[in-house]
Amino acid sequence: MKNTFCSAALAAVLLLTLSAAVPAPTVPHFGLASSSPEAGATVPAPSEVQLRFTQVPQEGTVQIRIVEAEDAGVHVMDAVQDSEDPMAFSIVLHGTLAPATYTVSWRGMGEDGHVVRDTFEFTVTAQ
Ligand SMILES: [Cu+2]
Numbered sequence: 001m002k003n004t005f006c007s008a009a010l011a012a013v014l015l016l017t018l019s020a021a022v023p024a025p026t027v028p029h030f031g032l033a034s035s036s037p038e039a040g041a042t043v044p045a046p047s048e049v050q051l052r053f054t055q056v057p058q059e060g061t062v063q064i065r066i067v068e069a070e071d072a073g074v075h076v077m078d079a080v081q082d083s084e085d086p087m088a089f090s091i092v093l094h095g096t097l098a099p100a101t102y103t104v105s106w107r108g109m110g111e112d113g114h115v116v117r118d119t120f121e122f123t124v125t126a127q
Contacts, residue, residue: 030053032118036050043122046124047092058108062079067105072098098124099126102124
């Protein structure tokens with residue numbers, strides 16, 4: 001009885017320790033590894049936005065949108081996969097993003113067939 005309690009308590013402590021020690025748990029499926037601008041960054045108007053994923057997406061499954069850009073009069077090209085780094089995609093912006101906060105909305109599918117979608121924001125400052 002006492003042993004059972006101890007095991008349960010130990011398991012609970014371990015679980016707490018693990019969740020505290022791992023602020024960003026590794027995503028078992030497709031995800032965003034990094035971006036430029038970085039999520040939450042405040043930057044001068046970028047001429048392109050780059051996203052790098054945690055694995056090579058299945059062909060044709062990546063869509064990236066800069067939600068407010070068209071409203072701001074900036075033409076956003078389709079996401080282009082980097083020829084040397086197939087986990088990286090970039091979209092060129094034709095025009096200058098006005099100072100504001102922009103949402104980047106992306107989706108893609110990895111090897112396990114799960115479609116993953118998420119958003120992040122960056123803020124453009126006045127130059
Ligand atoms: Cu998955």
